[in-house]
């Protein structure tokens with residue numbers, strides 16, 4: 376499976392516009408990328424403040440996401456996890472702060488410059504977002520046809536490789552309605568990976584899935600991260616997923632309107648000095 380994934384990198388990077396960031400991965404050995412680049416930030420969030428109308432949701436937060444890591448944003452419902460993710464992927468502009476993607480500020484970029492930054496991301500939203508009237512192959516092809524100069528046969532080959540890498544070999548001609556919820560998420564992941572983005576973002580990848588299927592999704596994220604060195608940014612409130620998958624976590628809090636803890640899941644599990652963090656990571660119910 377890993378060989379397969381290296382092949383994916385090579386095939387699509389040769390043709391994609393987006394070779395700058397993952398060039399280290401694409402040229403030779405993607406496995407070496409992760410180890411060699413873990414200490415440099417690929418995303419830097421600096422003094423980010425988000426406000427809707429006159430309500431501040433996120434108040435002056437800063438954090439870095441390192442290249443090649445699985446980074447999770449956790450916290451209770453409504454604390455601003457999806458909001459922060461939308462800012463990172465440039466869907467919304469903050470009232471204050473900067474978000475540097477490989478050193479380029481996505482908040483200030485416009486036109487071609489913004490497209491250039493956006494091409495660094497593959498995004499998997501809470502609902503899979505697949506086009507219902509299109510087969511899985513057509514859903515993936517759409518992205519490849521509009522963003523690359525690949526020939527039809529190259530596109531078909533790439534679709535096959537992408538679907539295989541998420542465990543959906545042979546499902547090219549299925550419609551989204553003909554497959555399970557877990558398979559839909561994996562198909563959406565295959566589509567998000569179509570152009571081999573150096574960063575993949577997930578909003579609640581396991582929501583709506585049964586625990587076994589959710590765990591399979593977590594394993595897939597880990598496997599792809601390890602094989603391709605892709606930086607994974609995952610928003611989640613699923614504790615099992617967080618503990619088993621994340622290398623580093625930030626925990627947001629509604630009252631603090633910001634980050635109340637940052638570190639490896641194991642460290643946060645032991646953070647007795649902060650009750651909210653300790654309770655969350657040790658699954659202690661909060662009083663109502």
Ligand SMILES: Nc1ncnc2c1ncn2[C@@H]1O[C@H](COP(=O)(O)OP(=O)(O)O)[C@@H](O)[C@H]1O
Nearest residue numbers: 427428432450451452453454455456457458459
């Ligand atoms: N587009 C919006 N307009 C106004 N309020 C919003 C918008 N998006 C989110 N919010 C509010 O911001 C807060 C954080 O939302 P969200 O980021 O979705 O939380 P989470 O993903 O952690 O559950 C919530 O109170 C939500 O109602």
Ligand SMILES: [Mg+2]
Nearest residue numbers: 456457458578
């Ligand atoms: Mg959310």
